[in-house]
Each structure stands twice: as structure tokens, then as C-alpha cells.
Amino acid sequence: MRKRIRQGGAVMLALALAWQTGLVSHVTAATAVETGRECSVTVELDGSSEELKSLSIPVKLYRVAEVSESGSYTMLPGYESLKLSEVDSDTSAQEWEEKAKTASDLVKEQTPEANAELTVTGGTGTEDGLPTGMYLVEAEEVQSPEYTYTFSPFLLSLPNNYYGSGGSDDWVYDVTTGLKPDQEERLGDLEIEKTLTSYNATVGGATFVFSVEAVKEDEVVYSDVVSVAFDRAGTRQILVEDIPAGSEVTVTEVYSGSSYENTGAASQTVEILADGTAGSPVQVSFTNTYDHGLNGGSGVVNHFDYTEAEGAREAGQSGSSTGNGTSCVTTRRQRNKGGDEMRKGWSKKTIGLAAAACILAAGATAGSAMAYFTTYAEAEGSQTLSLGMTTTIPGEEVSDWTKHIRVQNTGDYSCYVRVKVFAGSQLEGRLSFSDESGKWTPGADEYYYYSDIVAPDASSDEMKIKIDSTGLDQDFNVIVVQECTPVLYDENGNPYADWNAVADSTESSYTEADGEVAE
Structure with a gap:
């Protein structure tokens, strides 16, 4: 019998949502966003098995929106239906997941080239030199001899702040996020x-x-x-x-x-x-x-x-x-x-x-x-x-x-x-x-x-x-x-x-x- 096993990902989701809701136009940070500054993203596997950490996981990043100095978003061509201008600090986790799915569907439909790519090896992977904005993060499906691992797509803003989760409201330009894996028996x-x-x-x-x-x-x-x-x-x-x-x-x-x-x-x-x-x-x-x-x-x-x-x-x-x-x-x-x-x-x-x-x-x-x-x-x-x-x-x-x-x-x-x-x-x-x-x-x-x-x-x-x-x-x-x-x-x-x-x-x-x- 096929079964799906939830593994890890809770920390990533909470953190990613905190970053996202910290950047909407209704939340004011202490300083303006440095829109010309380069950012980096580090992707980690949190709470995953040693088997999964032994695999190489390709990850693609698609820039779907620009961010202004005040922290508001402007959709890039092809992603207007995301309507990120409508979100605020009350936007639910389910609504963010639905927007991530919409962005993923748009990528499948339009097949654009990824703005950046990285590979998670040994449980971590980093990419730098990224312009500010909102990104769709998609990790490819990988297989071990006994299991198939898939990952839910999510939206990630660069830069970010942790004010919504009780942290500082300073902008963070070197962001760490996690992947949310599903494990399925082969x-x-x-x-x-x-x-x-x-x-x-x-x-x-x-x-x-x-x-x-x-x-x-x-x-x-x-x-x-x-x-x-x-x-x-x-x-x-x-x-x-x-x-x-x-x-x-x-x-x-x-x-x-x-x-x-x-x-x-x-x-x-x-x-x-x-x-x-x-x-x-x-x-x-x-x-x-x-x-x-x-x-x-x-x-x-x-x-x-x-x-x-x-x-x-x-x-x-x-x-x-x-x-x-x-x-x-x-x-x-x-x-x-x-x-x-x-x-x-x-x-x-x-x-x-x-x-x-x-x-x-x-x-x-x-x-x-x-x-x-x-x-x-x-x-x-x-x-x-x-x-x-x-x-x-x-x-x-x-x-x-x-x-x-x-x-x-x-x-x-x-x-x-x-x-x-x-x-x-x-x-x-x-x-x-x-x-x-x-x-x-x-x-x-x-x-x-x-x-x-x-x-x-x-x-x-x-x-x-x-x-x-x-x-x-x-x-x-x-x-x-x-x-x-x-x-x-x-x-x-x-x-x-x-x-x-x-x-x-x-x-x-x-x-x-x-x-x-x-x-």
C-alpha cells in the first residue's frame, strides 16, 4: 500500500510565512529596503532523514515580483494574477500556500528560465548575487533506492525581516530557509x-x-x-x-x-x-x-x-x-x-x-x-x-x-x-x-x-x-x-x-x- 509520510518542514513554513508577512505594505520596518543591494539565500533540510541529506536536490528560484523601498510588491509580467498587493499581516498560511501554487502553475504554463539555481547537497545549498524581490522556490523531485521525495513550492521575499515572528524588524539580506519534504515509498x-x-x-x-x-x-x-x-x-x-x-x-x-x-x-x-x-x-x-x-x-x-x-x-x-x-x-x-x-x-x-x-x-x-x-x-x-x-x-x-x-x-x-x-x-x-x-x-x-x-x-x-x-x-x-x-x-x-x-x-x-x- 502506498503511503505518504510527512517529514519536517514545519519550521520552514512558519519562518517563510513570517518573512512574507513581515514585508507586506501594512508592516513598517525601521529602515527602508535597499532595493539595489544583492541578497543571498541558503536552503536547508530541516528535520530530515540522513538518507535524504545524502541526495543532491536541484532547486530553482523564479523572481515573480519587485519590492519597493517601503516593502510593497509590484508583479512582474506574467505573474499579475498573484495579486500580492492584496496581502497583509492577516493573510493566512493557507492563502500563502495557494499563492505559491498559483505561481508554480504559472511557471509550468509559461516555462520561463529560472532566475537562479542551486543544489542542496549534504542538507544545504546557497546562491548569492540575487536582486531584491519576491521569489518562487521550487525543489525538484528526487529518489533514493527505496523512497521518492517531493517538496512543496513556496514564496520567499528577499530581503526579509523577522518582526512578524517576534524578532527584529531590521532587513535581512542573507536569508536562510528550509524545504518541506514529503516521503513516499517506492x-x-x-x-x-x-x-x-x-x-x-x-x-x-x-x-x-x-x-x-x-x-x-x-x-x-x-x-x-x-x-x-x-x-x-x-x-x-x-x-x-x-x-x-x-x-x-x-x-x-x-x-x-x-x-x-x-x-x-x-x-x-x-x-x-x-x-x-x-x-x-x-x-x-x-x-x-x-x-x-x-x-x-x-x-x-x-x-x-x-x-x-x-x-x-x-x-x-x-x-x-x-x-x-x-x-x-x-x-x-x-x-x-x-x-x-x-x-x-x-x-x-x-x-x-x-x-x-x-x-x-x-x-x-x-x-x-x-x-x-x-x-x-x-x-x-x-x-x-x-x-x-x-x-x-x-x-x-x-x-x-x-x-x-x-x-x-x-x-x-x-x-x-x-x-x-x-x-x-x-x-x-x-x-x-x-x-x-x-x-x-x-x-x-x-x-x-x-x-x-x-x-x-x-x-x-x-x-x-x-x-x-x-x-x-x-x-x-x-x-x-x-x-x-x-x-x-x-x-x-x-x-x-x-x-x-x-x-x-x-x-x-x-x-x-x-x-x-x-x-
Whole structure:
């Protein structure tokens, strides 16, 4: 999330305004202004970080008015609309800021050459030989590897006096002023590259889930889960956007598909580089292969967008917005390159997570300024073989921050099913599970197992997941994956599930990373 941090500047503003109001025509100094005398200005960074002081800051000065011996102003050509002759000792700080903005807009419109330029290095910079008058002072935007610094323009009179702030009414021709910086975090992107070296079309689509945890200065600044799906062997990328630059990000593959295994490290850590810098976006890579398992599986992503609008929002079908007329802004999102995209805002696009029919579910959110949408789509080009396997899909809706989950058997064979839920650390302790039928049982492996056999065209009973969104102020994903496994029978004819069963590898129904699907 982008945030703006006020830093310093209060002393500068008070001092600059004191100088300005000390020079208006209604305030009389002890002596007349020496209009032919040269002035100097020293610009300092007050109360700023050492990082900002290490940067070089270009500053331009534009002379917008002449000053008379009595301390009154005459606008120079092009700046007549400033109307400085109207100001007096009662002119407010807000009015001075508005005049500075007007002067800055005039400079942008007319593009005159600056009357003087200086560079602030090591926290200070000086320019001398300046004629008397009123000046617009503008400092350019500068960037460090992690932050962008901007500065408010202001009007400064040369010479000046400090009578308005309780000081002497003598004219000061060598003036010191300060800059008012705003500090904004720079953001960068992370690319997760996933390679699937072999794919089993019989068990259906392969879904993979990653946790993304970013830490900066011992604080968690980003935490979420993202996913990518395959309908054949190959390589795909996920782009996770808008993570604070300079943060250390740990990416962990928390779900390796229903019948696939990770062939490398489960976690990788990288430092985020700001957008536009060499090496951005940073990348991590993971490789998986088919492990000869018999479990089919798929997943559904629920994305919750945070908006600062107060009150409840209602999510329409396919992510269309409804209701109160306020806009929904997503600051971070996941993009699956190659056709799958996590939506930003309320655009109608889908996430291919498995070979299954399209399911869209949405409901009303209550008492919160967040909104919900979910998508589930058939992965283009996938094929399912009729070799005694079956296909299941998760059906769900969300209402009142409760996810209602069922698993439907859309295949030709009975099966057992199980479900697992993934979320970022910001939701730790915020998910509660309930089951009115008593048929969903939590396992030590964090799956929830459904006890009954699910026949073709039938669905499991409902399991509920309640989300506590109190105090959350960031977007987040909740990813639900479901798996199915064939019904097996023991020697006495009793049905059971073997979630670790593997296929006979001599009967290949999968392909290597040539992109082709077995037939």
C-alpha cells in the first residue's frame, strides 16, 4: 500500500510565512529596503532523514515580483494574477500556500528560465548575487533506492525581516530557509516463475499455491497467497505487484498440486527493487514434476479488495461493482502471464485453475469497506481421459464474510474429497471453520476430509469458513483447493480412501515438458 509520510518542514513554513508577512505594505520596518543591494539565500533540510541529506536536490528560484523601498510588491509580467498587493499581516498560511501554487502553475504554463539555481547537497545549498524581490522556490523531485521525495513550492521575499515572528524588524539580506519534504515509498514487483516438467492429463489440472511474505525494518509490509494453474507441461509466470522496495520477500510453495512434487527448494528469499530500476522485477523460480499420484484437484481464488469507502459493499456476479457509487482501487494484484489474470478493481477476467466448468459465486458483505469476487474457469486446451478417474470442482459463495464450500463430483466415478485453505499471515487466527453435517473432519495435515463417498453428479455437504475482517486495511486472497481420490475397497468389500496411492508408472498417461497433452 502506498503511503505518504510527512517529514519536517514545519519550521520552514512558519519562518517563510513570517518573512512574507513581515514585508507586506501594512508592516513598517525601521529602515527602508535597499532595493539595489544583492541578497543571498541558503536552503536547508530541516528535520530530515540522513538518507535524504545524502541526495543532491536541484532547486530553482523564479523572481515573480519587485519590492519597493517601503516593502510593497509590484508583479512582474506574467505573474499579475498573484495579486500580492492584496496581502497583509492577516493573510493566512493557507492563502500563502495557494499563492505559491498559483505561481508554480504559472511557471509550468509559461516555462520561463529560472532566475537562479542551486543544489542542496549534504542538507544545504546557497546562491548569492540575487536582486531584491519576491521569489518562487521550487525543489525538484528526487529518489533514493527505496523512497521518492517531493517538496512543496513556496514564496520567499528577499530581503526579509523577522518582526512578524517576534524578532527584529531590521532587513535581512542573507536569508536562510528550509524545504518541506514529503516521503513516499517506492514499490516494486516480484515475478514467480513456475516450470512443470511433466503433466498427467488423467487427473486433471495442476494448481500450485505460493505464500509471499515481505519484511522491512522488522515489520511485515506484505503478506498474501497467489496461485498458478497448468493444463499441460511448460512454464508460466505470476507477477505480484506493488511490494515496498527494499523489503526482503520470502516466497514459499505451500501447495504443490494434488499429484505433483517440488524438485527444488520450497522457499526462496529476494530483495525487492523499485520499479524502473535495473533488475526489476526480481524473480524466483520453482520446478515441479508429476509424482505418479492418483489424486485429482483444482482450486478457487477469492480476492478481497480494500476500499476506504465506509459501510458495506455488495459484490456482483463476475466481479461487477454495485451499490454506493464509490470506486474500488486495488494497489496490489497477481497476474498470471499467458492468459490468466487476477483482476484489479472490478474488471471481468478469469483465473484458469483446473479443467472444470465455470463457477461464479458472489454475495453481500456486511459492515465492512471491503468487497468480494471469485472466479473459477476451465483451463483452455486441457483434456481428461476416461481411465477410471473422475473430476470434481469446488462450488462456493460468500455472504456476510462466510465462505460456503461444497465439492461437486462432475465425473463418472464415485470418489472421496478433501479441502485445504490458504491465506497470508495477516489472516492468521481470523479464519474459523464450521460444519453442520458433522461430515468434515480436520486432519493433522491441515486438510478437511469429507467422510462420505461423493457419487457422480452429487455434492458434498456444506462447510463454512468465517473470515474476521476487523481492522484489515489491505487487499488479500483466500485460496481454496480441493482434491479427489478414487474409492478403493479392502478384501472385505469396505470402501476407503488412499490419498498416497500412486499410478503404475509403466502405463504413462502424462507428458514431459514438450507442451503436449497425453491422449
